[in-house]
Amino acid sequence: MSSVKNMPSDSLGIQDARTGKNYSFPVEQGHLRAVDLEQVKTSDTDPGLVSYDPGLINTAICKSRITYIDGERGILRYRGYPIEEIAEKKSYLEVAHLLVKGEFPSPSEMSDWEHNITYHTLLHENLKVFMGGFRYDAHPMGILVGTLGALSTFYPDAKNVRDEESRRLQIYRLIAKIPTIAAFAYRHSQGRDYIDPSNDLSYAENFLSITFRPSVSTRYEVNPELAKALDVLFVLHADHEQNCSTNAMRAVASSLADPYSCAAAAAAALYGPLHGGANEAVVQMLREIGSVDKVPDIIRDVKAGKRRLMGFGHRVYHNYDPRAKIIKKMAGKVFEIRGTNPLLDIALELERIALSDEYFISRHLYPNVDFYSGLIYQSMGFPTDMFPVLFAIPRMSGWLAQWQEGVMDPEQKIVRPKQIYLGPAERHL
Numbered sequence: 072m073s074s075v076k077n078m079p080s081d082s083l084g085i086q087d088a089r090t091g092k093n094y095s096f097p098v099e100q101g102h103l104r105a106v107d108l109e110q111v112k113t114s115d116t117d118p119g120l121v122s123y124d125p126g127l128i129n130t131a132i133c134k135s136r137i138t139y140i141d142g143e144r145g146i147l148r149y150r151g152y153p154i155e156e157i158a159e160k161k162s163y164l165e166v167a168h169l170l171v172k173g174e175f176p177s178p179s180e181m182s183d184w185e186h187n188i189t190y191h192t193l194l195h196e197n198l199k200v201f202m203g204g205f206r207y208d209a210h211p212m213g214i215l216v217g218t219l220g221a222l223s224t225f226y227p228d229a230k231n232v233r234d235e236e237s238r239r240l241q242i243y244r245l246i247a248k249i250p251t252i253a254a255f256a257y258r259h260s261q262g263r264d265y266i267d268p269s270n271d272l273s274y275a276e277n278f279l280s281i282t283f284r285p286s287v288s289t290r291y292e293v294n295p296e297l298a299k300a301l302d303v304l305f306v307l308h309a310d311h312e313q314n315c316s317t318n319a320m321r322a323v324a325s326s327l328a329d330p331y332s333c334a335a336a337a338a339a340a341l342y343g344p345l346h347g348g349a350n351e352a353v354v355q356m357l358r359e360i361g362s363v364d365k366v367p368d369i370i371r372d373v374k375a376g377k378r379r380l381m382g383f384g385h386r387v388y389h390n391y392d393p394r395a396k397i398i399k400k401m402a403g404k405v406f407e408i409r410g411t412n413p414l415l416d417i418a419l420e421l422e423r424i425a426l427s428d429e430y431f432i433s434r435h436l437y438p439n440v441d442f443y444s445g446l447i448y449q450s451m452g453f454p455t456d457m458f459p460v461l462f463a464i465p466r467m468s469g470w471l472a473q474w475q476e477g478v479m480d481p482e483q484k485i486v487r488p489k490q491i492y493l494g495p496a497e498r499h500l
């Protein structure tokens with residue numbers, strides 16, 4: 072306790088009007104330690120002041136060196152590199168290396184990295200049987216969540232999360248296997264046989280090939296421009312600091328659960344329509360609108376609070392999502408190859424009206440990453456229920472980078488938030 076006048080300059084002074092007491096809390100790198108608030112008490116029996124923050128809107132849960140976002144200025148950087156430069160010049164696997172290891176790989180590091188990832192793409196035959204147990208109409212994201220969880224039983228060595236070598240191996244396995252699981256989930260829903268990965272193809276080419284090749288005995292030529300477009304989408308989705316699914320990954324990891332169980336939890340969080348499920352919801356919404364002349368009707372419903380405009384708004388960006396800008400440009404290229412998507416005109420009209428409407432302007436609601444990505448996936452031939460799975464494939468590298476950082480951080484503790492209890496006081500039967 073000290074008087075506000077004599078406080079050090081790198082501190083925050085608080086006067087508690089309830090008691091008249093003054094407090095001084097250190098401020099370091101723009102943050103206050105929430106635990107310091109416990110000192111603020113009205114009596115000896117008071118457990119101390121708590122910050123109430125549903126949705127963790129203004130609570131930092133970790134210190135991280137991976138991804139930087141400035142939501143006001145629409146900036147996104149991975150390990151310091153602007154997303155625009157990375158999307159133009161780097162492949163997804165190079166970006167995954169950057170996220171997980173801190174730097175882009177040298178040519179020899181890249182060849183080791185690629186080798187190690189392609190070496191682990193196959194799935195255990197029993198896992199294929201496990202996936203075969205899902206109903207024919209199971210949502211592929213449900214299959215992904217279940218299969219990621221099941222993987223933990225195949226690799227009990229993954230429990231050694233404090234062991235660097237074990238962590239390295241699980242990172243290879245998870246980045247390598249998620250496209251295979253995703254492709255099998257799709258093929259399961261189509262009643263098609265599973266096709267093992269082709270390790271002579273690039274990461275995106277292999278995924279397209281094992282997803283769309285009609286059968287093991289037929290040839291399938293991947294369009295290199297579509298593979299490139301998918302690779303850029305992978306780069307854009309690779310990490311996004313402490314979003315809902317990454318928070319799930321870190322929260323489960325804080326109990327030292329194995330990374331497969333953590334990844335299953337992260338994928339489950341991504342499944343929801345307010346997060347990775349939004350791209351699917353956007354296309355459903357555009358289909359429901361049906362034609363450009365119906366756009367004003369939906370805008371009216373949104374403004375009346377009857378529904379949300381899916382693919383709009385973001386917790387962090389109060390300016391245009393920088394990923395959406397890149398995706399919008401890329402959509403044009405994909406439509407040149409595959410023919411235009413009839414829903415595009417509706418999306419463009421929706422964006423035009425929303426961006427000039429006071430309701431959306433005053434709430435800083437701009438298109439986010441999911442607004443155009445669904446249209447691209449649809450043009451590539453993916454059914455809508457595969458969209459969140461396509462988000463999960465590249466996000467795996469971000470989840471793993473964050474998992475590793477959390478496990479290695481000596482300041483991290485098991486996640487155990489507080490609550491404000493509003494239930495009955497003690498009572499008796």
Ligand code: CMC
Binds near residue numbers: 347373383387439441
């Ligand atoms: N359509 C209409 N109004 C909206 C929307 C929207 N998409 N998003 C927010 N608002 C309004 C909301 O009604 C509220 O208005 P008011 O102040 O009058 O009550 C105001 O904007 C603030 O909304 P909020 O719910 O407090 O904002 P949030 O930061 O908690 O939510 C969000 C962020 C992304 C969940 C939300 O914008 C949303 O539901 N968007 C649609 C779903 C979507 O596209 N999700 C993908 C997010 S980007 C990729 C990812 O993270 O997975």
